[in-house]
Amino acid sequence: MWLPVLGLFIGLVIGWFTNVSIPEAYAHYLSIAILAALDTLFGGMRAHLQKNYDNVVFVSGIFFNIILAAGLAFLGVKLGVDLYLVALFAFGVRLFNNIAIIRRLFIQMWRERAEKNVHKS
Amino acid sequence: MRNHRFSLAIILMVTGFIVVFSYQYFKKAESPKSEEANELWTQEHQLRTQLIKEQETNQSLEKKLENRREQVQSNEQTLANQKKEAHDIQKSLNNYRMLNGLTKVHGPGIRVSLEDAQYVPEEDDPNNYIVHQQDIQEVIYELYAAGAEGVSLNGQRLSIHSYIECVGPVVKIDGQKHTVPFIVEAIGDPHLLLSSLNMSGGTVDLLMNRGIKVSTEKKSDITLKPLI
Numbered sequence: 001m002w003l004p005v006l007g008l009f010i011g012l013v014i015g016w017f018t019n020v021s022i023p024e025a026y027a028h029y030l031s032i033a034i035l036a037a038l039d040t041l042f043g044g045m046r047a048h049l050q051k052n053y054d055n056v057v058f059v060s061g062i063f064f065n066i067i068l069a070a071g072l073a074f075l076g077v078k079l080g081v082d083l084y085l086v087a088l089f090a091f092g093v094r095l096f097n098n099i100a101i102i103r104r105l106f107i108q109m110w111r112e113r114a115e116k117n118v119h120k121s
Numbered sequence: 122m123r124n125h126r127f128s129l130a131i132i133l134m135v136t137g138f139i140v141v142f143s144y145q146y147f148k149k150a151e152s153p154k155s156e157e158a159n160e161l162w163t164q165e166h167q168l169r170t171q172l173i174k175e176q177e178t179n180q181s182l183e184k185k186l187e188n189r190r191e192q193v194q195s196n197e198q199t200l201a202n203q204k205k206e207a208h209d210i211q212k213s214l215n216n217y218r219m220l221n222g223l224t225k226v227h228g229p230g231i232r233v234s235l236e237d238a239q240y241v242p243e244e245d246d247p248n249n250y251i252v253h254q255q256d257i258q259e260v261i262y263e264l265y266a267a268g269a270e271g272v273s274l275n276g277q278r279l280s281i282h283s284y285i286e287c288v289g290p291v292v293k294i295d296g297q298k299h300t301v302p303f304i305v306e307a308i309g310d311p312h313l314l315l316s317s318l319n320m321s322g323g324t325v326d327l328l329m330n331r332g333i334k335v336s337t338e339k340k341s342d343i344t345l346k347p348l349i
Contacts, residue, residue, distance in 0.1 A: 007130025011137025018142055030143040037136035044132065048125075059128045062135060 028077075028084045032069040035091035037062060042098040049105045065091075219270060222280040222348040226271050230308040230343040231315050233260055237301050238332030250332050252301055254287035260305055261285075263324045267317035269307035271345045275299045276306075278348045311339040 040062035047053040069087035076083025218224050235257065238250035261279065264272055272279045274294055286293040291300050307314055315337055318325050328335050 003126045004129040004133050008133040008137045011134035012141050014134075015138040015141030016145065018138075018145075027146070030139070030146060033139045034136075034143055037132070037139050041132060041136060044129070053125070055125060055128050059131065062132055 028073050029070050032073055032084055032087050032091070033066050035088060035095065036065040036069050039091045039094050039098070040065060042095060042102065046098045046101050046105075049102060220281075222271060222278040222345070225345065225347045226308060227342055227344040228270075228308045229311050229339075229341050230269070230271075230306060231264075231311050231318075232338050232340050232343070233264075233305040233307075233318065234334075234336050235260065235301070235303045235305070235328065236334040238334065240332065252303060252333055254285050254292050256328060256333070257292060257303055257305070258285055259324050259327075260318070263318055264305070264307040264309070264314055267309065267314045269309040269314060271308040273306045273345050275304055276346065278345055280348055306340075306343050306345065308343055308345060315339060 040058070043061060044053065044058045047058070069084070069091070072087045073084035076085075215224070219226050235252045237252055241247045241250045257274065261272055261274070277294055277297055277299070279294070283295050288298070291298045292303070293299075317323070318337060320326070325335050325337070
């Protein structure tokens with residue numbers, strides 16, 4: 001259990017001590033990257049709960065999503081259209097969907113447990 | 122299972138990195154802005170304070186200006202008064218000079234001539250029948266009393282310092298000798314001077330009683346030479 005926590009901690013520390021200043025034009029990429037990472041995390045969580053978790057899909061998801069979103073944003077900047085909004089929108093919707101599914105799964109699990117307890121007693 | 126944890130660790134690491142990085146990035150991007158705003162505010166405050174100060178200075182300067190103007194006005198008033206005073210002084214000085222015989226004057230006046238009596242009765246003292254120094258003085262005092270502004274005897278201007286002496290057959294005025302006939306000229310109101318001399322029981326009457334020849338006449342313009 002300590003490995004993921006250690007990974008998070010290392011990530012935080014690296015992020016804290018990285019003192020790279022990026023131009024303001026790339027601020028959109030950062031927001032997209034955050035969303036992609038969160039999406040992947042919650043997607044993996046959902047897959048784990050639904051018992052169809054795949055390690056390769058999980059790991060490749062985050063990088064692929066980030067690259068795709070960044071590419072879209074880059075294209076948007078080049079064309080003068082706010083295409084990063086597309087990625088933002090897609091990630092946002094997926095994030096909410098995933099969280100909603102996770103919530104339902106938890107509720108379902110809680111109910112099943114409650115029923116079991118009732119049967120026991 | 123171990124594999125899962127490892128990949129989860131990597132994903133968490135990446136997520137943490139991105140989150141913290143962007144957090145730091147936006148904090149950095151925002152702080153200068155707020156600093157700038159702060160600076161602007163400070164500047165504005167400073168300018169405002171300066172403005173208020175300037176306005177206050179203006180006000181006090183305006184008040185000062187007002188005071189100064191009032192001062193100038195009062196000074197001018199004083200100056201005008203002084204000028205007027207000086208003018209008055211000058212006027213009275215001229216007047217006094219005139220009265221003292223220091224300036225040449227001319228104007229209406231009268232002329233009085235005094236001569237010894239032609240006829241002297243045997244039994245009388247002839248001294249009573251000639252013009253004496255005190256007779257001349259009498260006439261002159263009378264003229265002064267009647268408001269004469271300038272008097273001369275035989276063309277010699279008299280002043281308040283003048284003295285008349287009797288020296289045997291002649292009369293000395295300020296050291297100058299004069300003999301009969303004595304002609305006294307006076308500037309002033311001719312009517313006033315004449316009537317005061319001719320008053321009954323007055324100077325002329327007394328002189329005439331002694332047989333002294335007194336003739337008076339009004340003159341429209343008499344010129345008196347200044348005293349040297």
